[in-house]
Amino acid sequence: MPGPALPDPNVDEPDEALMLRYAAGDIAAFDTLYARRELGVWRFLLRSVRIAAVADDLLQDVWFAVARQGGSLRASTDGGTGYQPSARFKTWLFTIAHHRLIDHFRSDRHDLRLDDDAKEDGTLLDTLAADSGLGPLRQLQSRQQAEALIEAVEQLPAEQREAFLLQAEGGLSVEDIARATGVNFETAKSRLRYARQRLRQQLQEFA
Structure with missing residues (x-):
């Protein structure tokens, strides 16, 4: 008879610690971050563009950027979107989402509903x-x-x-x-x- 399921060791870790773990090669840490923050980012994007399919595409772009930049984690002092180990992950995540929205509205100037x-x-x-x-x-x-x-x-x-x-x-x-x-x-x-x-x-x- 199987024993009780073991608790996920990542559940109670701060986002910032999970991001550093992912940068060190821990894919499970990224999965935890995604599960924790994906819905909030998607809803922010949806309420901004008002079309679910567009929000889905933008969400994918945001998390690709997180994965790409997190994989080569480095301190950034140039004011860009590079993740800083001392910064709040959630702020950085929504900064990426903000920039993707700007790019979207610059390239797609049409009425949305x-x-x-x-x-x-x-x-x-x-x-x-x-x-x-x-x-x-x-x-x-x-x-x-x-x-x-x-x-x-x-x-x-x-x-x-x-x-x-x-x-x-x-x-x-x-x-x-x-x-x-x-x-x-x-x-x-x-x-x-x-x-x-x-x-x-x-x-x-x-x-």
């Missing part, structure tokens, strides 16, 4: 309400309310929407958002503040 699958995904509602100080929206349950919230996020100016989604989907702090998007702390803080104000105005009927 939120597809039906995204509208039916209630997890965005839960995340935004819990992480972004929207108070009464924590109780919203209906599809109509969820769609209203997603539509309101869509209507945010691009820079405010990105900052908001980096916090809501990525769990980044204001300081991390500033680093990921290449702006100063006060600019990132202002973008978040204006995004929340706009959302509250748009969603007053559900408060």
Whole structure:
């Protein structure tokens, strides 16, 4: 009779330690990082481009970059996307995602729409309400309310929407958002503040 399953030794390790293990050749450490962060990155990309197939492609590009750069891990002081052993992995990861979005929008300037699958995904509602100080929206349950919230996020100016989604989907702090998007702390803080104000105005009927 088989014994109990052994716990995964990587589960409780910080992202940064896992990244260093991967750089040293531990493929399982990369698998743990991917399982831990893949959904948040994908949701951030999806809410930004609004087409699931495009988000899938961008997600693949992001993780290819992580694997490629992690395999030749080195300190970087040039302000690029090279991973620094002392840096937070999550901030670096979403910085890569940010740059891939910039590349995408520069090469594909066309109208995008939120597809039906995204509208039916209630997890965005839960995340935004819990992480972004929207108070009464924590109780919203209906599809109509969820769609209203997603539509309101869509209507945010691009820079405010990105900052908001980096916090809501990525769990980044204001300081991390500033680093990921290449702006100063006060600019990132202002973008978040204006995004929340706009959302509250748009969603007053559900408060």
